[in-house]
Amino acid sequence: MLQAVTSANRESGDQPWVGRSIERVEDAALLAGRGRFIDDLGVAPGTLHATILRSPHAHADILSIDVDAAKSLPGVAAVLTGTDVKAVTTSLVVGVKAPVECWPIAMDRVRYVGEPVAIVVAIDRARAEDAAELINVEYRPRGAVVDPLGAIVSGAPVLHDGFPGNLASDRSFRYGDPEKAFAEAPHRFSIDIRYPRNSCTPIETYGVVASHDAGEDAFEVLANFQGPFSIHTVIARALKVPGNRLRLRTPPDSGGSFGVKQGVFPYIVLIAAAARITGRPVKWIEDRLEHLTASVSATNRATTLSAAVAADGKILALDWDQVEDCGAHLRAPEPATLYRMHGNLTGAYDIRNVKIRNRVVVTNKTPTGLNRGFGGPQVYFALERLVQRIAIGLRLDPLDVIKRNLIGAGSFPYRTATGALLDSGNYQEAVARAVEHGRLAELKARRDEARAQGRLYGIGFTAVVEPSVSNMGYITTVLTAAERRKAGPKNGAQATATVGLDPVGSVTVHVASVPQGQGHRTVLSQVVADVFGLAPKDIRVNTEIDTAKDAWSIASGNYASRFAAAVAGTAKIAAERVAGRLARIAASQLNVEAADIVFAKGFVASKRNPENRIAFSRVAALSHWSPGSLPDEAGQTIRETAFWTPPELTPPDEDDRINSSLCHGFIFDFCGVEIDRVTLGTRIDRYVTMHDCGTILHPGMVNGQIRGGFAQALGAALLEEYAYAEDGSFLTGTLADYLLPTTTEVPEPEIFHMETPSPFTPLGAKGVGEGNCMSTPVCLANAVADALGVADITLPLVPARLAELVRGAEPPPPAGGASAAAVRGGDRRLRGEGQTAVKGAPEQVWAMLLDPATLQSVIPGCQRVDKITETHFRADVTLGIGPVTGRYRADVELFDLDAPRTATLRGRATGALGFGNAEGRIMLAPDGNGGTTLTYSYDAAIGGKVASIGGRLLDGATRVIIGQFFTALARKAGGGGAEGAGFSLFALLAKLGSLFGGRR
Amino acid sequence: MKPPTFDYLRAGSVGEVLEGLAQQGGDARILAGGQSLMAMLNMRLAKPKLLIDIMRLEELRQIERKGDTVIIGAGARQADLLAWPELAEALPLVSLALPWVGHMQTRSRGTICGSLAHADPSAEMPLALVALGGEVFLRNTRRRRRIAAKDFFAGMMLTARAEDELIEGISLPVVKGARVAFREVARRHGDFAIVACAAMKTQAGVRLAVGGVADVPIARDWPELEGTALDDALNAFAWELGARDDVHATARYRRDLVRMIGRDLIGEVLQ
Amino acid sequence: MTRLKADQRHAVRFSLNGKPVEDEAEPRMLLSDFLRHQLGATGTHVGCEHGVCGACTVVVDGMLTRSCLTLAAQVDGCELKTVEGLAPSADRLGVLQQAFRRNHALQCGFCTAGILMSLDHYLSRHPTPSEAEIRDLLSGHICRCTGYTPIIQAALEAAAELTSSKKETSNA
Incomplete structure (x- = not known):
């Protein structure tokens, strides 16, 4: 076993690179217009371009598809329907045991607006779109369901025969003795939540370029996929090839993802199938309308949460009833959104008795998938709204109720009732520091003053545990213990990293982390520079992935905030292994013991006699130029790939306890908001967010993650909703309807940190990217509830909805005047x-x-x-x-x-x-x-x-x-009627454009 | 999301524009700033056979004060009008409303007349035209005509412009020393209005114009009202506008805004 | 009168970052696609193609322009500036770009080109902007990564630096 290498910089008294906000290596190219995003890269000559014809119906049978006119348009190479795709692929696997198929294109029935119905492949995108308009599809509409509770009512239209009553899964869990706790508790509080649909919508849309080598029956795909690479197996299976015949690569740059680009995988199957059928490379870049309508969204969820509560506000038991809406198909890895939080259903609180019923339903909406926060926003909205309700019900301060229930500072590592092992933390200290540095007392005074002036001002609080580094086995909690035994164990979170030294001794790092802008290359250069005593600029990092050549595993990719905790640590391990061998080589050259070797300032030197040294590059190059002169036990130093998976990530146990994530950061937020009395718009007066994400590797990037997550969460709280009409029509298909926050809506949050290193990760770091997506929506909702004095708050906080909560009867129309048409919510008829x-x-x-x-x-x-x-x-x-x-x-x-x-x-x-x-x-x-x-x-x-x-x-x-x-x-008929209008119109169509952000 | 095919005509004179419209009729569209039309083309909502680009015609770029009116040509961009030195003095209402039109990046290209031609009921310029009682100049190969603002807007995205007519320009009255007020409520800055209100003191009393609620912007004149009389008048007006629900707001919320903002603005201009 | 037929490609010539460029395009080709796929100027990105996200913003004859709402044919004979024209040389960043890097004002960098173009254009005309003015200007752009505040900070820093360097120049 190689000995540990001393941290060189620390030894020499220099500051380590890790922990500093150095400038990002990624930025120069991106700022100069030299980024290399998928649509910036050239394609092979003769590459064809695809467009996708999509369903206008939420639920309908396809009676016929006439593609003749489209096919005969000049420039069109092929028009593919479900039948054509089916001939060369198999169904995507479904995450629960049920006789259900999941195709990336409609076969004989469409189940959501935007579902692919045909693919047109032509010499350019515009011509493909010209042809798509000539395809004539005859549909026979069916009744649609859009509401998760409505979907499981008897008599509701059924989407898949294999999911009777639209129910894809129904599991109940019990931890501790919840019945006894509820029976004995003096108080019971309950809350009903409808969490809306939204999406983090990156600005770069999906892109796929695929080709097929018929001779070897092998696919080569370039896609801005983000992982997890467990999906590689799903794609290969669908394309009917073994994994080694699906070479999946990612472009050097990716324009944001936030989970969303996991959802490109059904299109990888479609475009690869098109390449196989046409015998030509095919490229598809999703447009924004496609993206909003049909890419992927977070789940919407109906939750009833009850708590058994003692008189002092101590929560004795929770009873969760969650109905998860995964849209029209249960696509891999769903129902992961529901189970990602399974170990964390007690949040930051010490609650030993928990009862859970989890149902997964399908509805006539776009299938769901990864989205920043992934299950966290849905859970914490219910839990933290309930905590506020408990406080109000017991006439306690909400912050006191939070503090009464926090897990004790000396309890870590702490096993939650449902199985998570919380690695480290001091929640009380974090709350105390936030209250002080965030000036809560002064904020309360502001509220008092505002209210004295008749203004609507409220304060909200949230405490959240932010899980990161998912256990690849948590999803199997959806199976019974017996089913799991049959299927074999699934668990862990394999990370890989490769460190290579070239013949001039320069250092290259490769990881399978697939960043979408997070700055992985910069942080890895810091981590590895510290190990080798070099500067970050000496380390060149490559984060592109090529499944045919690189080390990767199913957990590879960029999700579950796993980079800092898992990937960066694995890179450190790989570098340390190389450094250990280099130390032996250097020791033999310098005639010292390996234990006396230090890496510093570009040299490998003796600690005792720093003058006795050799240039790093010289030692590093030896494996290439003179392998014969290396000490026997040193081995090669050309390339080292490390694999790392934490032993704490075990499969679900017989009692369904699951450590769903490796690391658990802590967040405590509070905020003050003011509601305008006329517009009922919400203005954020101050937002304080306290984070403990373990060791911080790059403070600038950590704050960047917090700010970015905060802005997206603010959007989810105030603006964003994928809205559907009762008939399944999709109503927010442009960026003028699906409203993202802009500079005029997003304030600067006040960010505070404390660092309690994780004992489970090589660098002590935990994930940080998703936390505010979990904490901020409910924190703002709690503040708005406080300002308005209302109990039921639904996101997003649309002013017109708040008006319904707080405004009394409307002045009636004057006698004989107009009257309001009775309209039910969601009824667009x-x-x-x-x-x-x-x-x-x-x-x-x-x-x-x-x-x-x-x-x-x-x-x-x-x-x-x-x-x-x-x-x-x-x-x-x-x-x-x-x-x-x-x-x-x-x-x-x-x-x-x-x-x-x-x-x-x-x-x-x-x-x-x-x-x-x-x-x-x-x-x-x-x-x-x-x-x-x-x-x-x-x-x-x-x-x-x-x-x-x-x-x-x-x-x-x-x-x-x-x-x-x-x-x-x-x-x-000769009647009076109006005069002839000068235009021709018809009913059906119309609408248009409001939206367009631009207007003339 | 690429546009369908069309011919593109870069007009060298107004005559060429009118000739193109006469030949192609309803299949021709005027391309000015393009901020609405191009989006519709990209979405394939519109399928003209011919686009007539009028932005190289200097004679349509005018922004000019003539006595007690301001003439704005079809090619005048929103940013041009915002930068016009006399704007605040001659057209104070427009100077309040114009910054609410889109964003700086769209105002730089978008034209005043294009916004009117598009006739979005939530847009600010149609509201300003109606509030001020301006006129629209229409022209085809045979004749020119003028039409009052209130008669120009026929419905959502519908106007009295015939298919072969060019909106050559508009005129807006300069109301000397008039007190005006404008307020808009939108989901975000730069979005189309949920409700936009413009108020103006008139000789006989006060005028309130509302956009974003009915199918077209609508102005109403009252004598100087206050107290419950004003409340009643505003309530009746709010109901008459026929507000409807959509994703961003309810009808009730829109009526509330008309009542509350209307009262505030009238108070401001009558002060 | 110039009438370009729908189904033919026509020459489009303009000046791009000070250099003459020429290629052919059908009348329906968008300027964003022409820049990216005909001329290879891929620094300008496309995010929505309906004028909302701002990623494709360029400067045409001194006007901020959504290149997705503009036909290539419309800019024939014009002067265009894109993100590729911002840096003083290939291996150096300009003041605004440096401020972005210093402030972590970008993450994925996809929306950045449009934001830089708006700021470059605005700061050259309004050298001492307030934060509110910068926020108003940038409300025409969507960024999903940064939460905007580092961008605003970078813009204000760049403005201050540009102003002081101008002063130094004029004092000299």
């Missing part, structure tokens, strides 16, 4: 009614309704009408609202005919911009003067692309079109 005087008699009007020529003239934008039956017509219409135009196929049917008095019209239109359907009831009555009074009512809905990118303007336009139809009908 448009309803209306009207009346028109018509000169002709009812019989005359009636005849027109059944006449194609009349229909053609009254359906706005109608070009031709074919009569299918006496009461069924098919029409081609071109509709335009302002500049928004599209062609649609419309079906109009008449029902419930009671000539010449009443009829029901049902219409449906479908086109590239989306679809619409409307039902109208027409009543004809003689007006006593030979004319007719035509009364109508309608009920319409619009979906597809126009709904997701133009929601704001859509409804108004629809009303215009429907009104036009009836007005035109009346006019045709």
